[in-house]
Amino acid sequence: MQCSGYWLSAAALLLLTVTGCNTEHLQAENLHLLPPDEQNSVLNQGMRALPRDCYEMLMASSGQARDGVYLIQPGDSPIVAYCSMQEGGWTVVQHITINSSVNFDRTWAEYKDGFGDVTGDHWLGNEHLHQLTRGPGRYKLGVKLVDQDAITKTGEYDPFLVEDESSAYRLRLGLFEGTAIDALTLDTENYLHDNQKFTTKDRDNDNYFQNCAKLEFQGVPGGGWWYDACAGANLNRRNVIYWQKDCNKERLCKYAWMMVRPSDTIKLIPSGDCKKDEL
Structure with missing residues (x-):
């Protein structure tokens, strides 16, 4: 054919x-x-x-x-x-819907290679995040949050780098700007996610005496993330999306995205809901 x-x-x-x-x-x-x-x-x-x-x-x-x-x-x-x-040529590396049918309680190997459906809820994969952000040019991270009132908040970290597997895919972030709270580099809740290694249920690299990826809320484990001890932000917990005061148990968010793009490009433009059937 x-x-x-x-x-x-x-x-x-x-x-x-x-x-x-x-x-x-x-x-x-x-x-x-x-x-x-x-x-x-x-x-x-x-x-x-x-x-x-x-x-x-x-x-x-x-x-x-x-x-x-x-x-x-x-x-x-x-x-x-x-x-x-x-929105300007962003590569989507993560999307989650509250109470998603996609299970984010995955192993190290699954987070490395990615899981889910790229047209819906998914994690693109830590190895691909590393490949994308290692250069030769500098990259930035875009975060997009939509709450239950359809209010959208966004933020950008510039630069953004995920190190290689030998460094446990350590997270490196630069300056933040946006309408969302800086939940990754600003230590307002005694959690600092910048410079943390990635943790999954079978690979504990966090700073807590237990494995943060295994800790449950309403019977749902936390999922893989760059935990501290444990989290002021976690976009891979599928029953509650955490982003400090923007998204939490009291202020529920419906959707979250993580996207990457080269630095020195046009800014992220907030838009309305972006459901799977609209993609």
């Missing part, structure tokens, strides 16, 4: 956007994050030279690329990722 498509002008790369293609030979290291019946949704699988991230994809399309699933290549092998193009 031949793929039908059309060429877009590109500043740095030649882009072929393909529709209705046979995905038998679709290659991606994390293809398990995209169910077989969704693999036709990959928007650039015929592209000759893959972009490093979603922002490079947006620039290659002269700003015409739309939101959706793309192949990118931050390391040696291609991966699939959801690209938030309308």
Whole structure:
């Protein structure tokens, strides 16, 4: 079967956007994050030279690329990722919905490789986070929170780096700005997540006498995260999204996203709810 498509002008790369293609030979290291019946949704699988991230994809399309699933290549092998193009070419690395059907109580290996569905609730994978943020350019982290009143708060950390596995995917963050509280580098609740190693239920790297990833609230464990002792922020607890005073047990949030993009680009523009059926 031949793929039908059309060429877009590109500043740095030649882009072929393909529709209705046979995905038998679709290659991606994390293809398990995209169910077989969704693999036709990959928007650039015929592209000759893959972009490093979603922002490079947006620039290659002269700003015409739309939101959706793309192949990118931050390391040696291609991966699939959801690209938030309308907000400026962010690569989505995490999305969670309160009471998500996706289980975030996962092992070290699962957090390393990623899990879930890139078009919905998922964790892209610590190894891919490392590959994305290690350079050669500097990257920043975008956080987006939507509460039950549909109020959206955002924040950015610049720069943002996840170290390699030998360093337990340690988190490195720079300056913060945004409408959300700085819940990762500002020690207002005696929890400092910056410079912490990643902890999962089978790999305890936190600063508490117990494993923070195993501690339960309403029967749900905390999930993997860059814990201190334990958390003023945790976007991987699927029954309560934590972000200090913005999202907690009393002030429930419905959705949370983590996204990355090269530094020195346009700022994150807040938008309304972004549910899976709208992606």
